[in-house]
Amino acid sequence: MAVSSAILSRRVAGSSCCRLWCGVPRPLIHIRSASAAESGARKSDEDHQWEAAGSMPFSRARVGSFFQDQPVLKNPFLEDALLRGYLKRHLPQESSSQAILSDLNAFGERVAKEIDILGRECELNPPRLVHFDPWGRRVDHIVTSAAWKRLKDLSAQEGLVAIGYDKSFREWSRVYQMSKLYIFSPSSGLYTCPLAMTDGAAKVIQSVGVSPPVEEAFSRLTSRQPERFWTSGQWMTERQGGSDVGTGTETVAVPQTDGSYRLHGFKWFTSATDADMTLTLARVQDRSGATTMGSRGLSLFYAEVSRGEDGRLRGIEVQRLKDKLGTRQMPTAELLLDGLPAYRLSEEGRGVASIANMLTITRIHNSVSAAAAMRRVLQLARDYATRRTAFGKLLKDHPLHMQTLARMEVETRAAFLLVMEVCRLLGREESGLATQLDVHLLRLLTPVVKLYTGKQAVTVVSEGLESFGGQGYIEDTGLPGILRDAQVLSIWEGTTNVLSLDVLRCAARSSGMVLHAYFEHVKSLLTGASGVSSLAPAVKAVAGALSELEQFVQLAASRSPSYLELAARDLAYSLARIYAGALLIDHASWKEATPQDTYAALRWCEQDLCLVASKQKRGCYDSSTSSQDASLVYI
Ligand code: MFK
Numbered sequence: 001m002a003v004s005s006a007i008l009s010r011r012v013a014g015s016s017c018c019r020l021w022c023g024v025p026r027p028l029i030h031i032r033s034a035s036a037a038e039s040g041a042r043k044s045d046e047d048h049q050w051e052a053a054g055s056m057p058f059s060r061a062r063v064g065s066f067f068q069d070q071p072v073l074k075n076p077f078l079e080d081a082l083l084r085g086y087l088k089r090h091l092p093q094e095s096s097s098q099a100i101l102s103d104l105n106a107f108g109e110r111v112a113k114e115i116d117i118l119g120r121e122c123e124l125n126p127p128r129l130v131h132f133d134p135w136g137r138r139v140d141h142i143v144t145s146a147a148w149k150r151l152k153d154l155s156a157q158e159g160l161v162a163i164g165y166d167k168s169f170r171e172w173s174r175v176y177q178m179s180k181l182y183i184f185s186p187s188s189g190l191y192t193c194p195l196a197m198t199d200g201a202a203k204v205i206q207s208v209g210v211s212p213p214v215e216e217a218f219s220r221l222t223s224r225q226p227e228r229f230w231t232s233g234q235w236m237t238e239r240q241g242g243s244d245v246g247t248g249t250e251t252v253a254v255p256q257t258d259g260s261y262r263l264h265g266f267k268w269f270t271s272a273t274d275a276d277m278t279l280t281l282a283r284v285q286d287r288s289g290a291t292t293m294g295s296r297g298l299s300l301f302y303a304e305v306s307r308g309e310d311g312r313l314r315g316i317e318v319q320r321l322k323d324k325l326g327t328r329q330m331p332t333a334e335l336l337l338d339g340l341p342a343y344r345l346s347e348e349g350r351g352v353a354s355i356a357n358m359l360t361i362t363r364i365h366n367s368v369s370a371a372a373a374m375r376r377v378l379q380l381a382r383d384y385a386t387r388r389t390a391f392g393k394l395l396k397d398h399p400l401h402m403q404t405l406a407r408m409e410v411e412t413r414a415a416f417l418l419v420m421e422v423c424r425l426l427g428r429e430e431s432g433l434a435t436q437l438d439v440h441l442l443r444l445l446t447p448v449v450k451l452y453t454g455k456q457a458v459t460v461v462s463e464g465l466e467s468f469g470g471q472g473y474i475e476d477t478g479l480p481g482i483l484r485d486a487q488v489l490s491i492w493e494g495t496t497n498v499l500s501l502d503v504l505r506c507a508a509r510s511s512g513m514v515l516h517a518y519f520e521h522v523k524s525l526l527t528g529a530s531g532v533s534s535l536a537p538a539v540k541a542v543a544g545a546l547s548e549l550e551q552f553v554q555l556a557a558s559r560s561p562s563y564l565e566l567a568a569r570d571l572a573y574s575l576a577r578i579y580a581g582a583l584l585i586d587h588a589s590w591k592e593a594t595p596q597d598t599y600a601a602l603r604w605c606e607q608d609l610c611l612v613a614s615k616q617k618r619g620c621y622d623s624s625t626s627s628q629d630a631s632l633v634y635i
Pocket residue numbers: 192193194196197234235236237242243244245246269271295352353354356357359360362363365366369492493494495498502505509
């Protein structure tokens with residue numbers, strides 16, 4: 001009975017296949033037997049009989065026998081022509097550069113063969129919170145996976161923070177470090193998050209002075225020895241919200257007789273909460289218990305996360321772990337600070353200005369992760385396009401599919417060059433080589449690049465998932481996780497609008513000097529490419545957009561703050577698009593540039609580069625707009 005029903009099912013399947021393909025070109029990949037689909041498996045006698053009979057066999061399990069090849073992750077360093085080209089162009093011709101390239105190559109191999117699996121394990125084994133021990137004592141253990149712990153050790157060994165502080169690479173330390181993180185990020189199981197904050201904390205400590213009580217912490221944050229390596233948190237967000245830190249921070253710091261403090265408050269959103277230490281903001285209480293409200297009442301504190309002899313966290317209770325859309329690999333918690341011992345690192349009232357160094361670093365890390373997510377989905381999509389056949393040919397042979405991937409490639413290249421530009425400037429600043437123009441550019445571009453690449457990442461990764469068809473929507477392919485994790489990139493470390501306002505603020509505080517530096521630098525990049533005829537349309541487009549932007553800035557200077565505020569997001573986008581255009585052109589004008597570099601620059605520059613000028617001409621920032629926007633939303 002069982003045999004006959006199996007035969008029956010094969011016949012039905014075979015006949016339905018004949019019906020299906022009648023009059024339609026046969027696919028290149030035929031439905032294969034289940035056993036044949038498993039490479040190396042031997043065919044059964046029955047399979048041979050069916051093949052001899054010319055049938056279209058389904059397996060006994062009636063699931064058919066065709067299995068789509070999955071995309072394969074190859075060495076992300078070797079797969080990335082732009083990364084390699086960028087490094088070849090910019091790194092000096094010396095042995096340390098060779099060492100950088102070989103390290104990136106070896107690391108890329110490790111990412112593909114070893115690290116990607118660990119990252120996946122982190123996704124499959126998210127952290128959990130154990131509040132109590134079996135005997136009812138409060139322990140607040142954040143239990144993380146073995147893979148997460150392994151990634152901490154590996155991050156130390158690979159110097160993923162340390163390289164940024166390694167003086168032997170001079171102004172290229174940051175480009176080297178961020179290139180490595182760029183390769184690592186999509187496979188890191190979100191370990192890039194604690195690394196970002198660790199790097200940011202090291203930077204803050206460096207800026208306030210590497211001396212006790214944070215000397216030891218600095219050495220641990222930048223250590224390559226797993227047993228010494230520490231990660232840091234950045235506990236800023238409280239219940240009243242993450243953006244308006246000045247108003248929203250309620251945590252108080254009670255001075256102790258020995259000069260230290262005890263912190264009391266509630267941190268609503270603390271990421272990578274298994275950290276060894278943290279930097280956080282609080283209001284110092286005076287003798288009467290009063291505090292200063294607003295940003296000017298905030299000071300920066302350093303605290304270690306440790307346990308007492310009773311096994312309980314000192315001065316901390318973990319309220320709960322967050323249930324997030326993505327980044328589930330990483331513990332994010334709500335914390336009650338109940339007398340947490342801490343040291344003040346900043347002058348009283350200089351908390352926001354002091355933690356700003358950390359924000360700069362974490363925003364750059366965010367941008368690196370955004371470009372990396374785009375690159376990863378594209379690498380997988382283009383590999384898949386060489387394996388998947390539809391409508392009689394491989395996806396790579398469908399021009400419309402290639403057009404879609406090429407557009408993703410252009411976005412990814414622009415994002416990558418923007419990110420590397422900020423890393424280059426950071427390296428110059430930290431090694432004492434930065435000109436005033438570099439310093440202004442770094443201040444302006446950090447929020448611009450963060451906000452723009454965060455948005456690009458969501459769009460490109462989403463498009464990337466679509467390029468896998470339904471499989472892109474299936475959890476255990478690992479693809480949806482890339483989209484979920486990308487969604488946070490435009491939210492944390494400053495949302496798009498908050499960063500757009502930061503752009504306005506830094507322009508105002510520098511009396512326009514950051515914009516002056518911007519205009520100067522873009523013009524110099526265009527001048528460098530002016531002799532390359534193939535790039536002429538792109539140069540013309542960027543020069544035209546730049547001139548429109550200059551006109552807008554002049555006009556905006558005479559307008560009310562509310563006018564500027566309405567224009568802030570479009571202004572930031574315009575700054576990003578024009579600058580990216582100039583960088584693509586600059587890269588394509590390099591003597592070893594490829595025709596693809598030119599093509600990417602030309603394609604990028606076809607879009608509306610100066611969005612803010614186009615919108616301004618249409619009256620989008622006029623005084624009546626705000627009320628119309630509101631009435632449209634609340635209709
Ligand atoms: C994959 C890697 C990802 C990374 C993982 C990280 C995970 C962590 C998750 C989080 O913690 S998310 C929460 C992060 N929170 C934010 O990003 C806060 C967003 N809000 C802002 O950025 C607001 O603009 C800000 C809190 C800074 C506004 O505060 P204020 O007090 O209104 O700022 P104000 O008065 O403009 O500036 C105070 C001082 O700071 C000024 O210095 P001076 O007093 O010396 O003039 C500013 O110049 C300085 N400052 C502010 N923003 C700065 C800055 N300096 C440099 N760069 C900046 N961006």
